[in-house]
Amino acid sequence: MIETTTAPAIRLSSVSKVHGSGDGAVTALDRVTVDLPRGTFTAVMGPSGSGKSTFLHCAAGLEKPTSGSVLLGGTELSTMDENALTAVRRERIGFVFQSYNLVPALTVEQNIALPLLLGAAEADPEWLRHVVERVGLADRLHHRPHQLSGGQQQRVAIARALVTRPDAVLADEPTGALDSRTGRQVLDLLRGVVDGFGQTVLMVTHDPVAASCADQVLFLTDGRLAGSLHRPSPEAIAERMTQLGEW
Numbered sequence: 001m002i003e004t005t006t007a008p009a010i011r012l013s014s015v016s017k018v019h020g021s022g023d024g025a026v027t028a029l030d031r032v033t034v035d036l037p038r039g040t041f042t043a044v045m046g047p048s049g050s051g052k053s054t055f056l057h058c059a060a061g062l063e064k065p066t067s068g069s070v071l072l073g074g075t076e077l078s079t080m081d082e083n084a085l086t087a088v089r090r091e092r093i094g095f096v097f098q099s100y101n102l103v104p105a106l107t108v109e110q111n112i113a114l115p116l117l118l119g120a121a122e123a124d125p126e127w128l129r130h131v132v133e134r135v136g137l138a139d140r141l142h143h144r145p146h147q148l149s150g151g152q153q154q155r156v157a158i159a160r161a162l163v164t165r166p167d168a169v170l171a172d173e174p175t176g177a178l179d180s181r182t183g184r185q186v187l188d189l190l191r192g193v194v195d196g197f198g199q200t201v202l203m204v205t206h207d208p209v210a211a212s213c214a215d216q217v218l219f220l221t222d223g224r225l226a227g228s229l230h231r232p233s234p235e236a237i238a239e240r241m242t243q244l245g246e247w
């Protein structure tokens with residue numbers, strides 16, 4: 001497939017994921033079709049067990065769909081073997097987790113550059129400097145993770161996710177372990193990398209305030225896409241979640 005600038009960063013077409021078989025089969029995702037346009041911020045919400053993590057994992061090539069297609073910048077992930085998927089994840093996707101996942105023995109600078117040391121992309125000192133400045137860590141480069149606050153550690157993780165210039169940054173509850181003020185800074189940073197760097201961000205969250213930073217909010221229930229909202233307020237998101245049931 002020829003890539004064009006208008007192609008979405010990620011396209012899921014009728015993606016289903018079924019765990020197990022027979023009577024014990026669980027349908028975690030049920031024919032989900034959605035585009036994540038380049039340079040936009042998408043949040044995924046839904047009740048517990050609605051398929052949010054499965055959605056993120058399928059979009060990231062961490063889980064293979066049972067059926068359907070997942071395109072990352074025009075590359076089909078659903079039929080790739082595990083070695084090829086590992087390379088795609090390393091080179092073309094940035095991950096941000098609730099628990100930061102930094103390497104304790106490495107400095108901030110080394111943690112940020114880790115994907116480059118692992119060969120995920122060519123080192124580009126200019127871009128590295130740009131990323132470090134954007135996340136506001138220029139004066140912490142020689143610290144180790146335990147010397148940083150939670151918010152600062154998450155900013156290191158975001159810098160590490162950006163350093164390869166990935167097709168998309170996928171974030172799983174990135175503010176889940178942070179207080180609201182620090183969480184706000186992390187959300188502003190994610191918003192800033194979308195607006196300033198043209199990055200594509202996909203974020204799973206339980207928090208309507210976090211989701212309200214996104215351009216589009218997708219709602220899942222029982223593995224199905226149950227609608228979306230464009231640039232909604234936290235109140236509009238909370239109301240939709242209440243309509244969807246327990247959360």
Ligand SMILES: Nc1ncnc2c1ncn2[C@@H]1O[C@H](COP(=O)(O)OP(=O)(O)OP(=O)(O)O)[C@@H](O)[C@H]1O
Binds near residue numbers: 047049052
């Ligand atoms: N490996 C697995 N084996 C069997 N069932 C699974 C597996 N992984 C997920 N599921 C089921 O798939 C459904 C969707 O799970 P998923 O973790 O994607 O939901 P979620 O919306 O992220 O939930 P939460 O908000 O609680 O983290 C759930 O019913 C879950 O129990």
